[in-house]
Amino acid sequence: MKILYSTSEAVPFIKTGGLADVAGSLPIALKEKGNDVRVIMPLYSSISKEYKEKMKKICDFNVDLGWRRQYAGVFSYTYNDVIYYFIDNEYYFKRDKIYGEWDDGERFIFFSKVIALLPKILSFKPDIVHSNDWHTGLVPLYIKDFSKGDPFYKDIKTVFTIHNLKYQGVFPVGILEDVAGLPIEYYIDDGVKFYDNVNFMKAGIVYSDALTTVSNSYSEEIKYPYFGEQLDGIIRENEDKLVGIVNGIDCTKYDPATDKALSENYSIETLHKKKENKSALQKLFNLPQREDIPLIGMVSRLESMKGLDLVSHILDELLQEDIQFVLLGTGDKKYENMFNNFSEKYPDKLTSRIYFNEKEAHLIYAGSDIFLMPSMKEPCGISQLIALRYGSIPIVREVGGLKDTITHYSQYTGQGNGFNFKNFNAHDLLFTIKDALSLYTDREKWKRLMINAMNSKNDWEKSSIEYIELYNHTKDK
Numbered sequence: 001m002k003i004l005y006s007t008s009e010a011v012p013f014i015k016t017g018g019l020a021d022v023a024g025s026l027p028i029a030l031k032e033k034g035n036d037v038r039v040i041m042p043l044y045s046s047i048s049k050e051y052k053e054k055m056k057k058i059c060d061f062n063v064d065l066g067w068r069r070q071y072a073g074v075f076s077y078t079y080n081d082v083i084y085y086f087i088d089n090e091y092y093f094k095r096d097k098i099y100g101e102w103d104d105g106e107r108f109i110f111f112s113k114v115i116a117l118l119p120k121i122l123s124f125k126p127d128i129v130h131s132n133d134w135h136t137g138l139v140p141l142y143i144k145d146f147s148k149g150d151p152f153y154k155d156i157k158t159v160f161t162i163h164n165l166k167y168q169g170v171f172p173v174g175i176l177e178d179v180a181g182l183p184i185e186y187y188i189d190d191g192v193k194f195y196d197n198v199n200f201m202k203a204g205i206v207y208s209d210a211l212t213t214v215s216n217s218y219s220e221e222i223k224y225p226y227f228g229e230q231l232d233g234i235i236r237e238n239e240d241k242l243v244g245i246v247n248g249i250d251c252t253k254y255d256p257a258t259d260k261a262l263s264e265n266y267s268i269e270t271l272h273k274k275k276e277n278k279s280a281l282q283k284l285f286n287l288p289q290r291e292d293i294p295l296i297g298m299v300s301r302l303e304s305m306k307g308l309d310l311v312s313h314i315l316d317e318l319l320q321e322d323i324q325f326v327l328l329g330t331g332d333k334k335y336e337n338m339f340n341n342f343s344e345k346y347p348d349k350l351t352s353r354i355y356f357n358e359k360e361a362h363l364i365y366a367g368s369d370i371f372l373m374p375s376m377k378e379p380c381g382i383s384q385l386i387a388l389r390y391g392s393i394p395i396v397r398e399v400g401g402l403k404d405t406i407t408h409y410s411q412y413t414g415q416g417n418g419f420n421f422k423n424f425n426a427h428d429l430l431f432t433i434k435d436a437l438s439l440y441t442d443r444e445k446w447k448r449l450m451i452n453a454m455n456s457k458n459d460w461e462k463s464s465i466e467y468i469e470l471y472n473h474t475k476d477k
Helices: 018-032 104-122 139-147 174-178 200-207 216-221 232-237 271-284 308-318 333-345 358-367 383-390 400-405 426-440 443-455 461-475
Strands: 002-006 036-042 056-065 068-079 082-088 128-132 157-162 170-172 197-199 210-213 242-244 295-299 324-328 350-353 370-373 393-397 419-421
Touching: 002 018, 002 104, 018 036, 018 082, 018 128, 018 461, 036 104, 056 104, 068 104, 082 104, 104 128, 104 139, 104 170, 104 174, 104 200, 128 139, 128 461, 139 157, 139 200, 157 200, 157 461, 170 174, 197 200, 200 232, 210 216, 210 461, 216 242, 216 400, 271 295, 271 358, 271 443, 295 358, 308 333, 308 426, 324 358, 333 350, 358 383, 370 383, 370 426, 383 393, 383 400, 383 443, 393 400, 393 426, 393 443, 419 426, 426 443
Parallel strands: 002 036, 002 128, 036 082, 128 157, 157 210, 210 242, 295 324, 295 370, 324 350, 370 393, 393 419
Antiparallel strands: 056 068, 068 082, 170 197
């Protein structure tokens, strides 16, 4: 099967969130199963020179955006046997950041139109064009529109994946004709219209042939107003084509037995070596180096959706316990200041690092005993899957992908791989943490729980098969 996988970011080239992890690992899993998978993404100026030097220019062409005519250069690079196409246009992609620019609407209209045009230019006709989140939400619409006058596009089917419904790409209505060059006929309630604007995420939902989210629970949740971000109605209208497929992780990248970011590598068979990473983490974060104390870790964007209001309510009480707490992440100043204040108040118990560093993140996964994710909403979550891989026990709220991947531990049966709580309530979180701290004192049971966690299967094997089945079903419609 031929698949063109379109994304605004992908590891190892550039990353701001979980989409990059998925786009960097799912295509590889699909390729390993015999599919011809090619990935297309922007050639951002911030992509490392290490990769740019290996890219080869294969063609260029012009793209009409209303009255504008913009250059699109196409560079190719093969990574892990997958061909990547990088779209070059310095006006759009030579920026200090990849999102949050004043002309994001125009930038990603350009990228989406290039995605739709490129198969014909390269004489590579995919069975499936798979687009992700609002940045490529117009791709299904472009392909539908092109198919009306060009037989090349007639049999190309589209899949659109919602990674996070909160971010939708909403822009003034004039952008539809003036920049995108699409007929105003699509500006209807059952089309791209969103109040008095156009919504790129909505375009992907409506005009794709198949619609997916990144966990089964999230696919059900977004049909209701609390999770639906004002799109629950249109999602219900399209629920017959909606499927939830949980994300996996790249288990070669996230492997405590080989991870070069760790102080000491370890596995289930050498689990006692994990403590060396705890000691290294404590030293790095200027905490007392104690093997016996439970260490809680968080690696997170600092925003309300991550459940940080719950954490702020219970942190004073939690820090009365004999624990340590480390945080790595940036975001809302309110939460940055909150963690910094607690760090000053409890210097021997809590350390906050208000930045992101990939190596330090890996050390937190390996060195922490408990990993905290009390999210208000969580489409899938990658961090809890990585924590499981490293034997750090997740404490999560039963929501979205957290509900699908974390099973509450029972000390009576020995089953489960973490701890969870249901209600978005600060003291429910506190009581769940205290349950985990209580179990931590029983070293044998805690070790069994760590083994359960590390034995959790969260690679792409099962999910990639589900995607292939979805592609085949969509192709044959």
